[in-house]
Amino acid sequence: MNESLNRCFTREEVTITLKQIHPTKAPGPDDNPLHTHGINKSFLDSTIFILSHATLQDLELFFAIAWAIWFNRNKIVHKDSSLLPLQVWKLAKNVSEDFVSSATWDLVQPRTTPSSWVPPPSGFHKINVDEASSELDSFSSVGVVIRDCKGDVVAALCKPLQTRFSAELTEVFALEHGILLAQELHLAWGHC
Incomplete structure (x- = not known):
């Protein structure tokens, strides 16, 4: 079982999933801002292409898609079930949105700092x-x-x-x- 999890993604696995995500530059009915249609490269080639040409938001989404593909593959290996390509896309989109919302910090509020160093309680550092x-x-x-x-x-x-x-x-x-x-x-x- 572990051997099947450690194997590399096949070109077909990545290509089929990425081709299911329709191409749009601006979010449309499928909400996908990445140019994914027609990618016939390996996962590594696709990653390098996106790393060199994409925005930070594109990278977040790309890696969320990669994780969703990996997650779906594990479902197949362990449970003999899988998600439909549209479900994989929606899962990736939700993961990306969750990541962005959890990584949003309010850095505008000023920090109050004591005027001098205050030692911790006894027994602590x-x-x-x-x-x-x-x-x-x-x-x-x-x-x-x-x-x-x-x-x-x-x-x-x-x-x-x-x-x-x-x-x-x-x-x-x-x-x-x-x-x-x-x-x-x-x-x-x-x-x-």
């Missing part, structure tokens, strides 16, 4: 993070400092990222690295 993004550099970087309740540094991290991201997104990556570092060190931490 405090994770402080920062980011650096410059329009002049081709990458962003994150910094993490973890302190105990006495203010002593327990761990620190400085890491360049592979590309440049917005300041807001780089801050999210800094938070992620801070939490992962604390988990790796098995430190007790909490939101203070």
Whole structure:
């Protein structure tokens, strides 16, 4: 059973599903903004084409479609059932919309910051993070400092990222690295 899940998508699987999604540049009856009709390339070729020619929204939708195809294939392998191509499209569209709505943050509200560093409660650690993004550099970087309740540094991290991201997104990556570092060190931490 696992061998069938690990095999590569066949050209026919991808082509049949993509051809079922009618071509439109602007959303029409099928709501598909991607040019998918007539793609006779492998999944990798299609991905590279879309990566080099598409907008961020096109990429989100493309990968949602790829996931929906994969999900449908797993249904066939495990349950001997499948979705119709239109159902695969609607599933991909819903997944993409859910992703966009869950990734929408209110970054406009100002953050209140204490005038001085406040230690965490006894037995906990405090994770402080920062980011650096410059329009002049081709990458962003994150910094993490973890302190105990006495203010002593327990761990620190400085890491360049592979590309440049917005300041807001780089801050999210800094938070992620801070939490992962604390988990790796098995430190007790909490939101203070």
